[in-house]
Amino acid sequence: MNGPSVDEHTSEGEDLGSGLGLRAESRVERRANRRRARGRRAFGCFAGLVSLLVVGALVAGAVVGFGKGKDALEGLFSAPDYEGAGTGTVVVEISKGQATASIADTLEKKEVVKSARAFERVARDDPRSLQIQAATYTLRKHMSAKAALDLMLNTAESVRVARISVPPGKTKAEVALILQGSKLKLPAGAAAGAIAKPATLGLPAYAHNNVEGFLAPGTYDVPKNATATTMLKLMTAEYAKNAASLDLVNTASRKKLDPYQAVIVASIIGAETNKPQDYAKVARVIYNRLAAGMKLQMDSTVHYVVGKDGGVYTTPEQRRTDSPYNTYLYKGLPPTPINSPTRDELRAAINPAQGSWLYFTLINLDTGETAFANSAEEHEVNVKKFQTWCQAHKGRC
Helix, strand or coil, X not given: CCCCCHHHHHHHHHHHHHHHHHHHHHHHHHHHHHHHHHHHHHHHHHHHHHHHHHHHHHHXXXXXXXXXXXXXXXXXXXXXXXXXXXXXXXXXXXXXXXXXXXXXXHHHHCCCCCCHHHHHHHHHCCHHHHHCCCEEXXXXXXXXXXXXXXXXXXXXXXXXXXXXXXXXXXXXXXXXXXXXXXXXXCCCCHHHHHHCCHHHCCCCHHHCCCCCCCCCCEEEEECCCCCHHHHHHHHHHHHHHHHHHHCHHHHHHHCCCCHHHHHHHHHHHHHHCCCHHHHHHHHHHXXXXXXXXXXXXXXXXXXXXXXXXXXCCCCCCHHHCCCCCCCCCCCCCCCCCCCCCCHXXXXXXXXXXXXXXXXXXXXXXXXXXXXXXXXXXXXHHHHHHHHHHHHHCCCCC
């Protein structure tokens, strides 16, 4: 074999020497790079620590700031509240399952507390609020939220303990007897005495200071320690509620009716028929007869004066009674309502049906069926139908 030449060795040696030099530089650079990397890592850890400290400081500041901001907001949006135990009497119905926020809204609407927020805050801070029962409460107006909560929790004082029912069509004298004979255990004459002081009963201005017609029938829960005046005010308040829901004053005015006269008509409607579908037709008969200058000739108005002995009609002697309530003798409406009408009867009085009827009569006491007529001749036919029914049911008429 032939070996390498001198030139070849030289070239090879130079190449080798050159390669050793490159590898030496790389080791130095690598050591430098490692030092730089360690420095960067150390700096990175330090920077991260600084960042964490900064973020922590920011979070802590935010928490403190939020707390101050929350306090500031609560101060800005404060919950208005009354002071003290309040005055008067307010009936509040709390339903089963009603949430605290809903109870608070109810109390605000009833003017028991000044704001729902005030009651919610007091209830939130008092675990006893979870014990509020579904019941009808007797509270007071303008109570502090705490006083309201305390009274609601004191059910022996605030929850009603009995009920009294006042049927439709009762006069004020009959209402007095119902109250006097109820579980109220009133002193003798207390109910009649309270009725004789109408200025204390919350009557509308157009009632002419007469409670007749404004003691709304219904079933009433009795407040603790209720007096006759307490119960009568509940009834006049119920009338006011019914009248407001019907917009009675404005509706009557648009139809050129005096609101008091509308109540008088409503009381006659209830005394003359017991079928709601006929209420508006009876109202129309009353208005048609008034417009025609006819006497109303309503037995119910005579019964108001002479009393009702169980009969539907009046006797000839009763119809000769000299009284402004005797619509057989005198034209126009009687001077006052003759009982306290229901909401439906009030609605009919201010929304009479369209028609030209001038007469009506019951023809069946069992069903309450009433026949309406435009002429006296038609009316006589209907009266004979009723007479036939009465003959078949002796003692009923």
